[in-house]
Amino acid sequence: MRPPRLAPLLSIALGLAACVDRPWHGIVLDPATPAPPLVAAGTAEAPASRFTLASARGSRVLVYFGYTHCPDVCPTTLADWARARRALGADTLGVRWVFVSVDPTRDTPADAAAYARQFHPSFEGTALTDAELAPVLRDWSIAAYPEGDPRTPDYTVAHPAHSFVVDAEGRLRLMIPPGVPGDSIAEDLRRLR
Numbered sequence: 001m002r003p004p005r006l007a008p009l010l011s012i013a014l015g016l017a018a019c020v021d022r023p024w025h026g027i028v029l030d031p032a033t034p035a036p037p038l039v040a041a042g043t044a045e046a047p048a049s050r051f052t053l054a055s056a057r058g059s060r061v062l063v064y065f066g067y068t069h070c071p072d073v074c075p076t077t078l079a080d081w082a083r084a085r086r087a088l089g090a091d092t093l094g095v096r097w098v099f100v101s102v103d104p105t106r107d108t109p110a111d112a113a114a115y116a117r118q119f120h121p122s123f124e125g126t127a128l129t130d131a132e133l134a135p136v137l138r139d140w141s142i143a144a145y146p147e148g149d150p151r152t153p154d155y156t157v158a159h160p161a162h163s164f165v166v167d168a169e170g171r172l173r174l175m176i177p178p179g180v181p182g183d184s185i186a187e188d189l190r191r192l193r
Contacts, residue, residue, distance in 0.1 A: 024191070025184035026165060026174035035166040036139035038063065040100060040126035041109050051098065051126040053166065060192050061096045061166040062176075062185075065142060067103035067157045068115040073178050074099075077163060078119040083182025085120055088189065092122070094168065095189060101127035102137075102144035103157045140164075167192050 038053035053061065062081060066074035081097050088095065099116040101107035107115075107127040116125030128136055137144060148155035165174035165188070173192060176185055 022187075024174065024188055025180050026176035026188050027162075028174060029172050032167065032171035032173050035164070035170050035172045036136075038100070038136060038140075040132060041129050051100075051124065053170070056096050056098075056166070057170050058168050059094050059096045060168055060189055061098060062189075063098050063100060063164040063166065065100050065102050065140075065144060065160050067101050067159065068107050068111050069103065070157070070159075073161050075119075077161075077178055078116065078123065080178075080180065080182050080185060081123065081163075082119045084185035084189065085122070085182075087183045087186035091186075091190060097123045099123060099125040100136075101125070102133060102159050103146075104128060104130045104133060105146070105150050165189070165192065 035053055038051070040051045053063070064074070064077055064081075066077070068074075078099060085092055085095075085097065097116070097120070099112060101112040101115075104127065109125075109127045112125035112127040114125070116123035133144070136142075142160045144157060144159040146155050147158050161178045163176040163185075164172060165176060167173045174188060176188070
């Protein structure tokens with residue numbers, strides 16, 4: 001009696017294993033829903049220029065709500081974004097990285113733009129004004145508020161710690177928790193095509 005030939009069986013097993021979905025690194029929002037509107041003020045140099053999420057349609061967009069004086073999660077998250085951008089290499093076309101400040105007392109759109117560009121020149125930054133903040137917080141179902149006395153220079157701002165990922169069709173698809181490595185963020189973005 002001849003022993004069974006293992007090569008064809010091994011080949012079939014490996015093929016089946018490749019078909020199994022890998023887990024996502026971010027939290028999948030299923031069903032995907034249209035991303036809420038996001039409109040933020042322009043810079044002092046170009047006050048008429050405003051960031052709108054609607055203008056980013058056709059791109060995958062990472063949105064992070066933070067503030068420029070953040071001592072921990074904001075710089076860590078944007079550093080992870082920079083590593084993800086490097087990991088994507090040529091795949092960065094069609095990906096936008098948007099930092100939105102929720103600290104209207106201290107951050108101007110120009111401050112937020114300069115802060116984001118410290119991590120990578122392609123990163124966009126903008127800031128919400130007092131008038132813009134309340135509807136964005138409501139529509140995105142997030143909270144952001146000063147902790148401590150905002151009349152003092154050392155107050156902090158409570159804000160979401162995760163990044164939102166909007167797909168090219170304008171749907172919220174993922175929330176990426178803080179601490180997800182850049183390579184893993186890049187992997188999730190590749191899968192969102």
